[in-house]
Amino acid sequence: MPAIVLSPSLAAVTVCVYGFIAYTAILSFTGSKMFARFDFVGWRQYERLFENPRWITAIENMAIFGGLYIIGATCLGLFIAILIDQKIRLEGVFRAVFLYPMALSFVVTGVIWQWLLNPGLGLEHMMRSLGWESFTFQWLIEPERAIYTIVIAGVWQVTGFVMALFLAGLRGIDTEILRAARVDGAPIHKVYTRIIIPALRPAFLTVFVIEAHLAIKSYDLVVALTKGGPGVSTELPSTFMYSMTFTRNELGVGAASATVMLVSLASIIIPYLYSELRNDRHA
Amino acid sequence: MANLAINHVTKSFGSLAVLNDINIAIEDGEFLVLVGPSGCGKSTLLSIIAGLDEHTSGSITIDGDPVDGLEPKERDIAMVFQSYALYPAMSVEQNIGFSLEMSKMPKAQRLERVSKVADLLQITHLLKRKPGQLSGGQRQRVAMGRALVREPKIFLFDEPLSNLDAKLRVEMRTEIKKLHQRLGATIVYVTHDQIEAMTMATRIAVMKDGILQQFGTPEDIYDRPKNVFVATFMGSPAMNLLPATVVGETLSLKGADAVLPVPASVVAPLTEGREVLLGLRPEWLSLASAGSPSGPSLPLLVEVIEPTGPDVFAALRAGEREIMARLPTGTPVAPGQKASFAIDLSKAILFDAASGVAL
């Protein structure tokens, strides 16, 4: 019976997910331009991909964005979770406030932050109209800085969710452990660094996996906030892949970039998952 | 090693009074057991002694010095928690040595102390493991090790055996008792198990609803309970309580149509017609032998026999009353049989029927 119920969705998943992954991987070895063709050209498309300076920019941006996004959201989320865990009043309100951004789509987040960071409309305009005439904040239009605005918007959106995950982890820690630490004479910062944060390891894993995949997928945020610009300064692999495949008629290069993204994501997450799951079985 | 005094300690959470004027004092090397039903405030009292909770009023002294307001680490106590509260991300060795590390003891000295304690508790082979890789009994030992390694003035235990299976519980009970005798440590031990209390304690404090019912040696508590609650809470099967009325120098048992003399232990004068409860422990009854008819006895109907090995529990009936007796195995009784049972009135206790206080 379970087999009968599951088989349509299993078939759909096999075809739509793994089938198209395989299809993309195959295309990346062909000379496809606007339409799919099956003239195999070996690693040629990969060579072209890595010769493309736009792709190099996209990878560099991915490293900056991914690194800062994951570190920023993890640290900030953990910090807020620890603050909220101090049995403060109105905890429910705070939790909701921090969680709301997660309910917004990336597009909405992008638009909100585009307004906020737009020199003529947002923060800069507000500060100037408040009388601070010399205030400038033009990261959104400076090629060197624009990528950081994406980090800010991305962190803003995901932090509440990260916080909720950590808060659940913190609440799962036996209060007797904290009392034991007090009896053992551990100062509060040691309690966190030696006992609580190490005990949150499973939460860290979850947070990392979620952030990593959001970072690599974060296409809509970039499109709404900067459209990859100014120039190509905020190009990410996802936007690169999209424009190659659908607007520049380079289906082969697009497929190659998609395959590179998949392989790099898998090479980060699979070993991590594997080691965690194995540890769990031992524990 | 130290003595401990709890003076007029009261604790309320808001308007809810959880501890009410508790007074307990123990000497150096004593084993105090706090016992009582769930929710009576045992853990709260222990946390107050540890300094993990603040009391509302009263004071606590260790070795004569007031420790009120001091942090746990300044009180020189160690505590074993019910859930063991081991640090999940640390190895057993780090768990045991953590308090020493926090007090900045040099590493070499620390490791030596840890290995000594591990030896004592026979957990040396577990030192490198994480708590998640230990059985319940092993975790329990690690939790004890964490307390022992500090060599504190007072050990505090909060139901340390309640998560173990019955056999292990008995083994660890003996082991903790041995440890106590060997180290001569002062221990405060919380349990709701009256057998643990009786077997381990040198002093027992029986609590109920935040009120100290009786404080004394195990013999005091068992043989001379101060009220009906203590009498029935301690001992298994529970003490028999037979409603009776004072008639002259005798007690007329209600619903049983029998008369017994007033127990010798009763000193207070009894007014005629006073309603009382006669307290009889099951082992204070025995089958009256035909040869020695001396002493008071009751004719009782044997209803059920429960052999336990060394003893036989017999449910006896006198009119409307059921009485439990603990008889030596081999006593010739059979269900349905009527027999005369001798009653040890030198030990029997009389309680006031209304207040439950021993007379």
Ligand SMILES: Nc1ncnc2c1ncn2[C@@H]1O[C@H](COP(=O)(O)OP(=O)(O)OP(=O)(O)O)[C@@H](O)[C@H]1O
């Ligand atoms: N933080 C708190 N706020 C309000 N009431 C509390 C708090 N902690 C404990 N209590 C109450 O105090 C009473 C005593 O609790 P305590 O934990 O000392 O009981 P206990 O004797 O240890 O019971 P158990 O055998 O179940 O562990 C209980 O009625 C409990 O509901």
Ligand SMILES: [Mg+2]
């Ligand atoms: Mg308790």
